[in-house]
Amino acid sequence: xxxxxxxDIALRAGVALSTVSAVLNGKTRESRIxxxxxxxxxxxxxxxxxxxxxxxVALRTGKTRVLGLIVEDISNVFFAALAKIIEEEAxxxxxxxxxxxxxxxxxxxxxxxxxxxxxxVDGFLIIPTPGxxxxxxxxxxxxxxxxxxxxxxxxxxxxxxxxDNYNGSLMAMQHLLxxxxxxxxxxxxxxxxxxxxxxxxxxxxxxxxAGLAVDEELVxxxxxxxxxxxxxxxxxxxxxxxxxxxxVFFATNYVGVYGLEAIKDLGLRIPSDLAVICFDDHDIFRLxxxxxxxxKQPVDLIAQTAMQLxxxxxxxxxxxxxxxxxxxxxxxxxxxxxxxx
Amino acid sequence: xxxxxxxDIALRAGVALSTVSAVLNGKTRESRIxxxxxxxxxxxxxxxxxxxxxxxVALRTGKTRVLGLIVEDISNVFFAALAKIIEEEAxxxxxxxxxxxxxxxxxxxxxxxxxxxxxxVDGFLIIPTPGxxxxxxxxxxxxxxxxxxxxxxxxxxxxxxxxDNYNGSLMAMQHLLxxxxxxxxxxxxxxxxxxxxxxxxxxxxxxxxAGLAVDEELVxxxxxxxxxxxxxxxxxxxxxxxxxxxxVFFATNYVGVYGLEAIKDLGLRIPSDLAVICFDDHDIFRLxxxxxxxxKQPVDLIAQTAMQLxxxxxxxxxxxxxxxxxxxxxxxxxxxxxxxx
DNA sequence: CTGAAAGCGCTTACAG
DNA sequence: CTGAAAGCGCTTACAG
Numbered sequence: 001x002x003x004x005x006x007x008d009i010a011l012r013a014g015v016a017l018s019t020v021s022a023v024l025n026g027k028t029r030e031s032r033i034x035x036x037x038x039x040x041x042x043x044x045x046x047x048x049x050x051x052x053x054x055x056x057v058a059l060r061t062g063k064t065r066v067l068g069l070i071v072e073d074i075s076n077v078f079f080a081a082l083a084k085i086i087e088e089e090a091x092x093x094x095x096x097x098x099x100x101x102x103x104x105x106x107x108x109x110x111x112x113x114x115x116x117x118x119x120x121v122d123g124f125l126i127i128p129t130p131g132x133x134x135x136x137x138x139x140x141x142x143x144x145x146x147x148x149x150x151x152x153x154x155x156x157x158x159x160x161x162x163x164d165n166y167n168g169s170l171m172a173m174q175h176l177l178x179x180x181x182x183x184x185x186x187x188x189x190x191x192x193x194x195x196x197x198x199x200x201x202x203x204x205x206x207x208x209x210a211g212l213a214v215d216e217e218l219v220x221x222x223x224x225x226x227x228x229x230x231x232x233x234x235x236x237x238x239x240x241x242x243x244x245x246x247x248v249f250f251a252t253n254y255v256g257v258y259g260l261e262a263i264k265d266l267g268l269r270i271p272s273d274l275a276v277i278c279f280d281d282h283d284i285f286r287l288x289x290x291x292x293x294x295x296k297q298p299v300d301l302i303a304q305t306a307m308q309l310x311x312x313x314x315x316x317x318x319x320x321x322x323x324x325x326x327x328x329x330x331x332x333x334x335x336x337x338x339x340x341x
Numbered sequence: 342x343x344x345x346x347x348x349d350i351a352l353r354a355g356v357a358l359s360t361v362s363a364v365l366n367g368k369t370r371e372s373r374i375x376x377x378x379x380x381x382x383x384x385x386x387x388x389x390x391x392x393x394x395x396x397x398v399a400l401r402t403g404k405t406r407v408l409g410l411i412v413e414d415i416s417n418v419f420f421a422a423l424a425k426i427i428e429e430e431a432x433x434x435x436x437x438x439x440x441x442x443x444x445x446x447x448x449x450x451x452x453x454x455x456x457x458x459x460x461x462v463d464g465f466l467i468i469p470t471p472g473x474x475x476x477x478x479x480x481x482x483x484x485x486x487x488x489x490x491x492x493x494x495x496x497x498x499x500x501x502x503x504x505d506n507y508n509g510s511l512m513a514m515q516h517l518l519x520x521x522x523x524x525x526x527x528x529x530x531x532x533x534x535x536x537x538x539x540x541x542x543x544x545x546x547x548x549x550x551a552g553l554a555v556d557e558e559l560v561x562x563x564x565x566x567x568x569x570x571x572x573x574x575x576x577x578x579x580x581x582x583x584x585x586x587x588x589v590f591f592a593t594n595y596v597g598v599y600g601l602e603a604i605k606d607l608g609l610r611i612p613s614d615l616a617v618i619c620f621d622d623h624d625i626f627r628l629x630x631x632x633x634x635x636x637k638q639p640v641d642l643i644a645q646t647a648m649q650l651x652x653x654x655x656x657x658x659x660x661x662x663x664x665x666x667x668x669x670x671x672x673x674x675x676x677x678x679x680x681x682x
Numbered sequence: 683c684t685g686a687a688a689g690c691g692c693t694t695a696c697a698g
Numbered sequence: 699c700t701g702a703a704a705g706c707g708c709t710t711a712c713a714g
Contacts, residue, residue, distance in 0.1 A: 005706095005707055005708080006707075007707075007708095015684075015685080016685040016686070017685080017707095017708085017709090018685060018686080018687095018709080018710080019683095019684060021708070021710085022684095022709090022710095031683075031684080033683070033684075034683075037683095037684090051455065051458055051459050052459055052707085052708080053400075053459070053461060053706090053707055053708070054708095055396060055399045055400045055405060055460070055461045055706085055707080056400055056706070056707035056708040056709090057708060057709080058690095058708090059394075059396045059400050059689095059690050059691065059707080059708075060689080060690050060707080060708045060709050061690085061708085061710095062690075064396060066439070074424050074425050075418075075421045075422045075424065075425035077416075077418065077421070079421075080415060080416045080417075080420075080421035080424075081416045083415050083416065083421075083440070084414065084415050084416035084442060087415060087440065087441065087442055088442075096439050096441075096457075096460060098437050098438065099424070099438065099440060100428065100437070101425060114392065116437075118392050118393055119395045119396070119407075119437060120394060120395065120396045344691095346691055346692080347691075347692070348691075356700075356701080357700065357701040357702070358691095358692085358701080359693080359700080359701060359702080359703095360699095360700060360701070362692070362693060362694085363693090363694095363700095366693080372699075372700080373699045374699070375699075378699090378700090393691085393692080394690090394691050396690085397690070397692040397693090397706090399706095400690090400692075400706050400707065400708085401691080401692045401693050401694085401705080402694095403706075
């Protein structure tokens, strides 16, 4: 019942270990091994039910053919979809993937990176949390193949794939404006992040392009530390004290959740009383939100592109200058317009 | 930038490799190494940023501390939820998990098991597909720690965790009967599987217990090979030609999907025109099905129990008779009653 | 064309 | 108390 090794095969075939290894790795040409011998060895290997021990291969070659995937929560639909596509892409090049959830817990996130490093993964695919910056920086310095998805650290030259926040938001605003909405509110979270600035910029620009003024009265920046109940109340208050508004653009998932709650509380109907657009970073409104319009990330494109960036790094010679470093790939957002039934 | 090894530490500390290893593995007692020396070695290890190479440890000890998780589709909410809980449980005992999707493709499923074996995973957590039987049997014969979830092979003595189909179905029927429904139809798929027999048995028994006869006229067994469109049509036909029925019990996910489609086609309202219960194996109706009542698997319990069964196998001495083999754990189903709004 | 040897980074008897 | 040596299962120069 013990596992068959190349040694067993070599013994049975009466040849050296290295011969078996060469045959099994298809290096008969390079090693000028006769086809006849090769066939015999292959036959014996099959007979004995040989399966290579990848742990040994990994130790010897320094390649585990395993990728590390770090997400916020694997059970979330967005991350699960990401995991699926990454699995497929990895599979197509003979890689397996080890997944970890960070729960947005910084300590856990750091620990995850360490564990995956110890397990010698060949590359990392990460949805970074803010506190991971130092670890990401270290991985990058160690020249570990690494791609960030969904979020990134401005100033850190690490390849990353993110949605095109500006144009996605622009599309959404365009949609509202075309539908004739004029007093469009903007509810966001006070966060000094590029993607937030880009979304806001798109809001401003599209209003101006339509010949409308940006009215700060119609912009509600919630505090990052504001608790759920309080956020809902603030939004409720905001909406009810701005009688003229006919639409709201919620700039993030969380704000959107609170916003929909507030709108429900106020007894307003979407979109007849109030049109709603939400930037749905993590695809949480995918099924159960009739009437609203959603700007979502193209999860498949993001995953596929991330894998391509990773593979590109695998192919680079470690010595060579990493020409592709600091590469940012912007993926166009999808606009999903839900009917109100 | 090269990785620090225990050799480097030994060199720096001026001691033998084995001493470093003993210290780092907390075996100072067994090896009677002075606390002073141990402290010094630990200090040096920390200084040098030592991270053990788990590939080497795995090769040497024969334990990778990696689990293989094989599901149908990691992006499905049910499997993703399973993956999350398994990750947590695995993490708590220092394990990582490698996931694979089978897509219900038998060849792929078999190939996945082979790959995971080659990667020397310490244990398998599998949602088996029918065609995996031979491979599962082989793993079991090889004494590989292994637990099946959600499905199993009757007659194969492999530990598995499944939902209690009989009592879950009984609960659902009870619910309908208590609500006063009397002519309850049963739509199922013709499949000679234990879980199907158990569900049907519960249907029959609960009717009889309520003093009602089982009317084969009210039972629709769809062919396994029936195409979606055709299935919907058959159900539509079935319902419309049985004017007396006031409720339907759909015995599986797929049948339920077709059934809801058919009911929609007929313009019937749930539950006012027709009450609906569905055995929702994979939690696909979780969000978007108002009015229907769902019998679902307790995904957390299943995952946790599966991990426990796996750990039990890790703890067993390989020589010892596997006392817990062929163990079946039934988990009680959940009944989710949706309001019709 | 083929095979003996070194070595990947560890752990674990075992000798002193 | 400490250290030299073997070995996990491979691959890869290198010698013949």
